[in-house]
Amino acid sequence: MQTLGSNGRPSGRGVSMRMGSAGMAVMLVVFLVAVVFAANQNDVIGWLVAIISLGWLLIFSYVVLSLRSAARKAADRIQAHGGFGSAGAPQAGTAAVDRARDLKLDHSFKIVQVQVGVVREYLGKDAEMVERALETIEITSHNARSMMKGSSEGPVEGTVVD
Structure with missing residues (x-):
């Protein structure tokens, strides 16, 4: 049985949530490394790589945040409709x-x-x-x-x- 946090959601985070956070951290590190190398080299190609990595970081952030929002909405909808039964299938009214x-x-x-x-x-x-x-x-x-x-x-x- 899961324990619920203060917001009424399960206190444990799923694997996909942890992977999204880890992926976000990796993308942020890639962007920061690209900026540092671009600043040290001070050439156009370094700054283009930094801009491209920033674009990928923004796209990745948008996807992760959208998926988290959709997952929360789906969890709320499932919980509002009676949750899941012991067999894992949604309980119908x-x-x-x-x-x-x-x-x-x-x-x-x-x-x-x-x-x-x-x-x-x-x-x-x-x-x-x-x-x-x-x-x-x-x-x-x-x-x-x-x-x-x-x-x-x-x-x-x-x-x-x-």
Whole structure:
């Protein structure tokens, strides 16, 4: 379990944050060395190298600060939506779970409706097709019931005929 700092964020810093700080320090040292050599040599090429290293330092700083800001916003958003569960997956709100279940149930009912049409079309003409459609209805109905609250039965496996 992580301890939280005074700002409500985890007190430990991630590897990427430490790498960004180390990279920033390296870029700053490169720039300072380029400036020192340019000042000692006092030639145009030395100052061009110093200006180029300053540009790279500014670009690197912008990227690191942007990524840190985005990471903080993402962490705040995740924390606002319930954080992560023990399996590492984001915990969904009950409304999202209910909506997903309702969509799955709706899909199951549509499959049953299609298969009823298949039974009506092939009844008396193709017994094998009717049997497969009835099996699909049975499997789909069982799976839909298992999605409802309070059902402990698992899903049924088989071939679904469209």
